[in-house]
Amino acid sequence: xxxxxxxxxxxxxxxxxxxxxxxxxxxxxxxxxxxxxxxxxxxxxxxxxxxxxxxxxxxxxxxxxxxxxxxxxxxxxxxxxxxxxxxxxxxxxxxxxxxxxxxxxxxxxxxxxxxxxxxxxxxxxxxxxxxxxxxxxxxxxxxxxxxxxxxxxxxxxxxxxxxxxxxxxxxxxxxxxxxxxxxxxxxxxxxxxxxxxxxxxxxxxxxxxxxxxxxxxxxxxxxxxxxxxxxxxxxxxxxxxxxxxxxxxxxxxxxxxxxxxxxxxxxxxxxxxxxxxxxxxxxxxxxxxxxxxxxxxxxxxxxxxxxxxxxxxxxxxxxxxxxxxxxxxxxxxxxxxxxxxxxxxxxxxxxxxxxxxxxxxxxxxxxxxxxxxxxxxxxxxxxxxxxxxxxxxxxxxxxxxxxxxxxxxxxxxxxxxxxxxxxxxxxxxxxxxxxxxxxxxxxxxxxxxxxxxxxxxx
Amino acid sequence: xxxxxxxxxxxxxxxxxxxxxxxxxxxxxxxxxxxxxxxxxxxxxxxxxxxxxxxxxxxxxxxxxxxxxxxxxxxxxxxxxxxxxxxxxxxxxxxxxxxxxxxxxxxxxxxxxxxxxxxxxxxxxxxxxxxxxxxxxxxxxxxxxxxxxxxxxxxxxxxxxxxxxxxxxxxxxxxxxxxxxxxxxxxxxxxxxxxxxxxxxxxxxxxxxxxxxxxxxxxxxxxxxxxxx
Numbered sequence: 165x166x167x168x169x170x171x172x173x174x175x176x177x178x179x180x181x182x183x184x185x186x187x188x189x190x191x192x193x194x195x196x197x198x199x200x201x202x203x204x205x206x207x208x209x210x211x212x213x214x215x216x217x218x219x220x221x222x223x224x225x226x227x228x229x230x231x232x233x234x235x236x237x238x239x240x241x242x243x244x245x246x247x248x249x250x251x252x253x254x255x256x257x258x259x260x261x262x263x264x265x266x267x268x269x270x271x272x273x274x275x276x277x278x279x280x281x282x283x284x285x286x287x288x289x290x291x292x293x294x295x296x297x298x299x300x301x302x303x304x305x306x307x308x309x310x311x312x313x314x315x316x317x318x319x320x321x322x323x324x325x326x327x328x329x330x331x332x333x334x335x336x337x338x339x340x341x342x343x344x345x346x347x348x349x350x351x352x353x354x355x356x357x358x359x360x361x362x363x364x365x366x367x368x369x370x371x372x373x374x375x376x377x378x379x380x381x382x383x384x385x386x387x388x389x390x391x392x393x394x395x396x397x398x399x400x401x402x403x404x405x406x407x408x409x410x411x412x413x414x415x416x417x418x419x420x421x422x423x424x425x426x427x428x429x430x431x432x433x434x435x436x437x438x439x440x441x442x443x444x445x446x447x448x449x450x451x452x453x454x455x456x457x458x459x460x461x462x463x464x465x466x467x468x469x470x471x472x473x474x475x476x477x478x479x480x481x482x483x484x485x486x487x488x489x490x491x492x493x494x495x496x497x498x499x500x501x502x503x504x505x506x507x508x509x510x511x512x513x514x515x516x517x518x519x520x521x522x523x524x525x526x527x528x529x530x531x532x533x534x535x536x537x538x539x540x541x542x543x544x545x546x547x548x549x550x551x552x553x554x555x556x557x558x559x560x561x562x563x564x565x566x567x568x569x570x571x572x573x574x575x576x577x578x579x580x581x582x583x584x585x586x587x588x589x590x591x592x593x594x595x596x597x598x599x600x601x602x603x604x605x606x607x608x609x610x611x612x613x614x615x616x617x618x619x620x621x622x
Numbered sequence: 623x624x625x626x627x628x629x630x631x632x633x634x635x636x637x638x639x640x641x642x643x644x645x646x647x648x649x650x651x652x653x654x655x656x657x658x659x660x661x662x663x664x665x666x667x668x669x670x671x672x673x674x675x676x677x678x679x680x681x682x683x684x685x686x687x688x689x690x691x692x693x694x695x696x697x698x699x700x701x702x703x704x705x706x707x708x709x710x711x712x713x714x715x716x717x718x719x720x721x722x723x724x725x726x727x728x729x730x731x732x733x734x735x736x737x738x739x740x741x742x743x744x745x746x747x748x749x750x751x752x753x754x755x756x757x758x759x760x761x762x763x764x765x766x767x768x769x770x771x772x773x774x775x776x777x778x779x780x781x782x783x784x785x786x787x788x789x790x791x792x793x794x795x796x797x798x799x800x801x802x803x804x805x806x807x808x809x810x811x812x813x814x815x816x817x818x819x820x821x822x823x824x825x826x827x828x829x830x831x832x833x834x835x836x837x838x839x840x841x842x843x844x845x846x847x848x849x850x851x
């Protein structure tokens with residue numbers, strides 16, 4: 165029964181975490197092997213030394229006996245412990261075996277490893293005996309040996325212990341790898357599932373957080389922030405398309421009607437010229453709207469703070485006030501201006517100028533003739549606070565967030581000229597500069613408040 | 623004047639060329655950037671009108687190559703609608719003025735005129751601008767007409783200075799916004815009209831001849847009485 169190719173069960177073995185676990189298991193096994201080799205080497209050396217000491221002691225005691233009694237003593241010893249641990253052999257000067265249970269030819273003096281056939285037990289009836297052969301004063305040869313049983317047992321014990329410990333370590337590492345892999349795979353699958361939902365069209369889908377604040381949560385936060393930005397851009401695009409469809413269709417339809425009517429009804433050169441001039445004005449209006457839309461889109465997508473410099477807000481406002489004071493005077497309005505000197509911000513001078521012009525023009529357009537306008541700049545909590553206030557009809561609180569959108573015109577303002585893009589541009593420029601933009605009640609009228617960040621604002 | 627229009631859209635090129643010829647200019651047309659560069663480097667034009675998007679060699683490339691070759695002919699660059707940073711890029715590449723498409727022909731004609739009659743760049747010597755009995759002292763920031771001192775606001779002074787430097791030419795509202803106010807957008811209120819009307823009140827009212835004229839459908843022109851157009 166093979167799992168289908170896309171089954172989500174398969175990734176466990178392919179998971180990076182599992183591969184890491186397997187690698188760790190291999191490393192554990194190697195470590196156990198090296199540890200074993202070193203320990204074995206040391207233990208073996210120690211056991212051999214002990215063995216030799218025991219043999220040397222026993223041989224010394226035997227050699228110290230009177231030569232005549234050696235054969236008897238050996239016979240007694242071998243009879244008492246027929247299966248070792250000590251083995252003996254005593255040859256006379258002629259090389260004849262006089263006594264003992266080491267059935268070997270006379271060995272040369274010194275150490276030797278002998279294979280001894282034993283009746284009792286051990287591997288196929290043989291056992292290895294370490295033996296010390298020495299010449300005695302009477303010309304005889306005494307051989308004392310001891311089997312390696314105890315050293316071998318120690319080795320076996322060691323081997324067993326390391327085998328089990330190594331196997332356990334490897335198994336645990338694999339298990340740990342599998343567990344980690346399972347949790348990683350599960351977390352990754354939630355991310356993949358969110359991505360799949362977004363691909364399928366659910367732009368609101370987000371990567372869930374575990375709440376543990378681990379690296380996966382960091383990843384989820386980063387992804388979600390990116391998704392939110394993408395969603396807002398997508399919605400912006402959709403909004404713009406809708407806006408263009410709605411708000412440009414009307415003037416274009418009017419233009420078409422007028423041209424059609426002129427073609428049908430105009431009967432003089434002057435009538436045609438008049439129709440063409442009106443049509444040109446219509447087209448210019450549509451083009452201005454397009455230009456404003458593109459400009460807003462470009463400001464919104466602009467790389468933050470590119471080309472920013474220190475801007476002297478006080479000087480900028482003073483100049484602007486001088487330029488607009490005559491305009492307001494001609495319109496029969498009072499322009500109340502209070503500008504604190506020396507206030508600066510960080511930004512794009514041209515865009516800030518347009519923002520301020522748009523705010524003043526917005527106040528002019530949406531208030532009855534003769535209504536005074538007040539402009540104020542003062543030091544604020546961050547760097548500077550500017551307000552443009554009028555005593556016009558104002559914006560009711562529920563509408564205040566809405567007017568920053570594109571093409572939004574309150575019903576009261578439907579009849580006034582304007583593309584409905586002025587405040588959208590103000591919002592875009594304010595956002596780019598990190599300016600907090602709020603609408604307040606001027607009792608009566610509207611007060612637009614701009615809270616500017618300082619020169620070194622992040 | 624002898625003009626070169628580098629524009630790949632045949633309809634626009636023909637429209638621009640025809641309009642400029644009607645105004646008495648000699649106009650050559652090149653259909654792509656390399657052709658344009660070849661012609662511009664060759665022969666004695668007074669002003670080049672260069673589209674930014676061109677086949678084979680784009681407008682900015684043409685401009686850079688031209689400036690690198692030491693050709694200083696004034697260039698008016700045409701750009702697509704709504705390109706916020708196009709002006710800066712164009713100026714950096716060596717353009718003298720720029721105009722976003724689509725444009726009114728009067729706007730193009732006024733800008734070509736302004737570029738063609740540019741005074742030589744050694745301006746340090748000029749400390750006084752003069753037209754008929756109107757006189758502007760740039761050092762003392764003082765304006766007199768018929769010997770009478772006229773008191774101007776700073777912006778009015780800059781406006782009059784620009785008009786004097788382009789005396790006899792038509793300057794459009796957009797040119798004034800860009801050059802005098804440094805607004806690179808179109809304000810909906812009548813800032814320009816208001817200042818023009820105030821300036822007119824100060825330099826023309828009470829004198830026997832008018833210097834500041836409104837050119838219908840195009841803009842404004844400061845010219846000496848009897849200078850005609």
